[in-house]
Amino acid sequence: NKNNISGNLNFRTDTWNVFSSTSYRTGERYSKGLREFDYLYFDPSDSVRYLYQDTKRKRNSDNISFRFGGDLYPTPTSTISYTSTFGNRDQDSREIVETTRPVASILDVQENGLENDWDHSFSYENKFNSKDRKLNANVSYGYGVEDETEENLGNEVKDHHDHNSIIASFDYEDKLGENFALEAGFKTTLKTLDDDMFFQDGTYDYLYDENIYALYTTLGYEINDRLGLKGGLRFEQVETKAKVTGDTTIATSITHFVINQAVKKDVIDEPYSHFYPSVFLNYKLTEKEQIQFGYSKRVNRPWTRSLNPFPREMLDTTHIRTGNPYVKPEYSDVMEINFSSNSRKFNFNTGVSYKHTTDAIAWWDRDEIIYNGVPYELLTSGNAESAKNLGGSVIINYRPMPLASLMLTTWWWRSETDGGQDEDEMTGTSYGMHNRGQLTLNIPTVARLELSVGGRGTMKITSGTIPASYGADLGIEKSFMNNRLSITLKVNDLFDSRKFIIDTTQDYELYTQEMYAERKWGRRTTSINLRYNFGKQ
Numbered sequence: 001n002k003n004n005i006s007g008n009l010n011f012r013t014d015t016w017n018v019f020s021s022t023s024y025r026t027g028e029r030y031s032k033g034l035r036e037f038d039y040l041y042f043d044p045s046d047s048v049r050y051l052y053q054d055t056k057r058k059r060n061s062d063n064i065s066f067r068f069g070g071d072l073y074p075t076p077t078s079t080i081s082y083t084s085t086f087g088n089r090d091q092d093s094r095e096i097v098e099t100t101r102p103v104a105s106i107l108d109v110q111e112n113g114l115e116n117d118w119d120h121s122f123s124y125e126n127k128f129n130s131k132d133r134k135l136n137a138n139v140s141y142g143y144g145v146e147d148e149t150e151e152n153l154g155n156e157v158k159d160h161h162d163h164n165s166i167i168a169s170f171d172y173e174d175k176l177g178e179n180f181a182l183e184a185g186f187k188t189t190l191k192t193l194d195d196d197m198f199f200q201d202g203t204y205d206y207l208y209d210e211n212i213y214a215l216y217t218t219l220g221y222e223i224n225d226r227l228g229l230k231g232g233l234r235f236e237q238v239e240t241k242a243k244v245t246g247d248t249t250i251a252t253s254i255t256h257f258v259i260n261q262a263v264k265k266d267v268i269d270e271p272y273s274h275f276y277p278s279v280f281l282n283y284k285l286t287e288k289e290q291i292q293f294g295y296s297k298r299v300n301r302p303w304t305r306s307l308n309p310f311p312r313e314m315l316d317t318t319h320i321r322t323g324n325p326y327v328k329p330e331y332s333d334v335m336e337i338n339f340s341s342n343s344r345k346f347n348f349n350t351g352v353s354y355k356h357t358t359d360a361i362a363w364w365d366r367d368e369i370i371y372n373g374v375p376y377e378l379l380t381s382g383n384a385e386s387a388k389n390l391g392g393s394v395i396i397n398y399r400p401m402p403l404a405s406l407m408l409t410t411w412w413w414r415s416e417t418d419g420g421q422d423e424d425e426m427t428g429t430s431y432g433m434h435n436r437g438q439l440t441l442n443i444p445t446v447a448r449l450e451l452s453v454g455g456r457g458t459m460k461i462t463s464g465t466i467p468a469s470y471g472a473d474l475g476i477e478k479s480f481m482n483n484r485l486s487i488t489l490k491v492n493d494l495f496d497s498r499k500f501i502i503d504t505t506q507d508y509e510l511y512t513q514e515m516y517a518e519r520k521w522g523r524r525t526t527s528i529n530l531r532y533n534f535g536k537q
Helices: 254-262
Strands: 002-012 016-041 049-072 078-101 105-126 134-152 155-176 180-199 202-222 227-246 272-284 289-300 330-342 346-358 361-371 374-383 386-401 404-418 428-443 447-456 459-461 464-466 469-480 485-492 500-507 511-521 525-532
Touching (some): 180 254, 202 254, 227 254
Antiparallel strands (some): 002 016, 016 049, 049 078, 155 180, 180 202, 202 227, 227 272, 272 289, 289 330, 330 346, 346 386, 361 374, 386 404, 404 428, 428 447, 428 459, 459 464, 469 485, 500 511
C-alpha cells in the first residue's frame, strides 16, 4: 500500500518570481531474504558449524516535504535567488530473523525513526549580457536531526544524530579572445556529524568534522575548427577530525565488546592536501562525429557512514557491521577515450577507461574477532594497497520514426585488487556487466507507452560470485483536456524477478567459511497516477 500527493505553485513577473511545492508520501515496503553459513574447519577433529537464517522485514514510512523560494531580477542578465526546503520522515519497521540451524530461535526487532532536515540556499548569477561570460556565487546551509530506537525483548538501543553543513562557492567563466576560454573558482565545504548512542546504561558519542577548501581553474584552447584542448588544475586542503568517547565498562555481550573497542582516547586527526590535474583533447572527425581523449587525477572519500565505528545493527550479533574511522581516501589516475556519433535518428556513444587506484577503499572488509572463546565475523571498511580497473560502455539511441524510440545501454568492468601484506583477503579479480533497454511508443490521441528491461549479468567478485538478475518496468500514459490532465498506469518489477544473490568462500585462520545469501527488496507494485496542470503552460 503506497500513496502520495504533491503540488507545485509558481507565479512570475518581469522583475520577480515566487514558487512553492509540497508533497506527502506514505507506504509499506516488504523485503525478505536468507543467509546460510557453513564453517569448514581445517582440523578434521573439529565438527562443521552452521548458521542458517531466514529474514522478513516490513517497513512503514511517512514523508512530508515543503519547498519555497523566489527570484529577483535586478537587471535583465542577473538573478538573486533564495530557496528553503524542509523534510520530515517518520518510519517504523519490524524485522524477524528466524534461525533454523544449528538451534531454532527467533529474533524480533522493532525499529522507529524520526528525521527532520532543513536546507537554505542563496545564489547570485550574472551573465553580463554575453554568451561567453558568466559569474555564479552560492551559499547554502543545511541542518538535520534524527532519532532512532531499536528494541527486542526489553533490550533497547537509542541513537541521536545531528548533522549540519555549510557550502560556499564562487565560479567565473570568460572567453579570452577568439580561441581561449577561462573557468576559475573556489568552493568551501564544512560538515559536522554528531552521533550519540545510548546502550545498556552507557552513553557513547562519535563526533566527525570535515572541512574542504578547494581552488580550481580550467583553460580551454581551440586549436582549429576541429581540434580543441582543455587543461585544468584543482587544489584541495582537507581537514578531518574524529573522536569516539564512551563508558568502557566491562563488556556483557559481543556488541558491547565491539563498542568498547571503538572508543579511543585520542582525536583522530588526518589533514591532507592534494593537486588534481586534468587534460582533455577533443577532435571532430565530421560535423556529427567526434572523439575525445582524457586524463584526470581524482579522489574518492569514504562515506560518512563507513567511518562510524558503532555497529549498525545492535541486536543481531550474527551479522556485525561497523565503520572504520581510519579509512583513508582513495586516489585514482584515470585515462579514457570516448567516441560519439549523433544524427536525428541515430545516436551512438562508446568509451573505454583505465583507472589505477592507490589506497583503494573496500566497503566490505571481513575480519574475525574472538569474544569469550567464540569467533565472530565483523564486516567493516578498509583500504587495499592498490587496484587496477578497466571499464567500457556503449549507449545507442535509435528513432526509426517520430513516434518510436529505442535506447540500449551496456556497461562492463574488470578490476584487479592488491590488498598488500596486511589485507590478503582483499586481493583478487572481479568483473561484471550491466545492461538496459528502453522502448518508447507515442501514439497520438491514444497513449504513450514505455517499457524498460535491465539488470546485471553474472558478476565475479574477489571471494565468490553474484548471479545475474534482470527485471522489467511498464508505463502507459493517457492525456486529456489538451494535455492538462494525464493518467499514468505503472507496473514496477513486471515479472517480480529482481533479487540479489551472493555466493562466497572466505578462508580464515582455522576454517573456511562458505556463504550463500539472498535478498529481495520490495515486491511487484502497480500504481495509478493522476496529474493536472493549470495556469499558463
